[in-house]
Amino acid sequence: MEGDDVAYLEAAATVDERAHSAAGDAAFRAALADAGGDGGVRVLEAGAGTCGVLRRLLAADALPAGEWVAVDTDERVLSAGRHRLAAAARAAGRGVETEGSTTTLRSPDGGALRVRFRIADVRTVAAEGPFDGVVARSFADLLAPDDVLALLRTAAPDGWYHLPLTFDGATRFAPSHPVDDGVVDAFHGTMRERGRAATLLAGRFAEAGTPPAVDERADWVVEGDGDGGYPADEATFLRTVLDTVVASVRESGAVADATLADWAETREDQLDRGALGYVAENRDLFGRVP
Numbered sequence: 001m002e003g004d005d006v007a008y009l010e011a012a013a014t015v016d017e018r019a020h021s022a023a024g025d026a027a028f029r030a031a032l033a034d035a036g037g038d039g040g041v042r043v044l045e046a047g048a049g050t051c052g053v054l055r056r057l058l059a060a061d062a063l064p065a066g067e068w069v070a071v072d073t074d075e076r077v078l079s080a081g082r083h084r085l086a087a088a089a090r091a092a093g094r095g096v097e098t099e100g101s102t103t104t105l106r107s108p109d110g111g112a113l114r115v116r117f118r119i120a121d122v123r124t125v126a127a128e129g130p131f132d133g134v135v136a137r138s139f140a141d142l143l144a145p146d147d148v149l150a151l152l153r154t155a156a157p158d159g160w161y162h163l164p165l166t167f168d169g170a171t172r173f174a175p176s177h178p179v180d181d182g183v184v185d186a187f188h189g190t191m192r193e194r195g196r197a198a199t200l201l202a203g204r205f206a207e208a209g210t211p212p213a214v215d216e217r218a219d220w221v222v223e224g225d226g227d228g229g230y231p232a233d234e235a236t237f238l239r240t241v242l243d244t245v246v247a248s249v250r251e252s253g254a255v256a257d258a259t260l261a262d263w264a265e266t267r268e269d270q271l272d273r274g275a276l277g278y279v280a281e282n283r284d285l286f287g288r289v290p
């Protein structure tokens, strides 16, 4: 993404919240409640970012007991996530203890979740399995499908995966602009074969004999608030998306500079007026690891 990744991930929170599917949430929370013996559940989170997944579980009073390994290559975002998670847990009346790279969150009933923060490529951490489950939100399109499958297999043979908000290769801006198709096709081209990540992965799970138990649309949808702005901090989210599309298309060289500049200027003007709409097609996948 172009710009400040912490600000972008935080600005995405309300967009993410609307996108999550009820079926994906229910399956994920049931697996967390179900798994683990006396020691609780052991979860690997790939690309944990600013801990949005853990903070959603905390807000829903659905944090499990056990161990959660939150991995990200970006020290700055993971550190911001660690601080925000601890602050949210304290505000929710949880006990919070910090030791080294582990933060323990204690619930009033005595259950404890040890969150271990790791700055690393998650593909190396997966070898430290087995885990009961792997969760990765808005992440699976960043790796080749074979790498995602290898990562999930750290939870085989009886484990689960949850891949919420997995990009599925379609981006739309509104109102329409005459060169939208060229710009958006060039943007998707920069993702090579990974753009339709949800479709590719669901197909691979089905081929292996275990189609996803949950496969639901979970689109990001942003529109103006009708008063010249956007809800919450969604203007920041949209600006980062726009800057990222323009930078990647410019680098690809697939659209003439003048055409791209004209498109970007029109879109920025619409964004400034709260008149730009955006949809990214995502899916929530949940299932047994093949």
Ligand SMILES: C[S@@+](CC[C@H](N)C(=O)[O-])C[C@H]1O[C@@H](n2cnc3c(N)ncnc32)[C@H](O)[C@@H]1O
Pocket (backbone or CB within 6 Å): 009, 046, 047, 048, 049, 050, 051, 052, 053, 071, 072, 073, 074, 077, 120, 121, 122, 123, 136, 137, 138, 139, 142
């Ligand atoms: C789009 S963000 C999603 C963050 C978070 N899951 C959320 O939904 O708010 C993707 C995150 O994956 C991290 N990332 C990318 N490749 C990674 C890798 N190979 N191993 C670990 N983290 C990675 C990035 O640094 C970034 O924080």
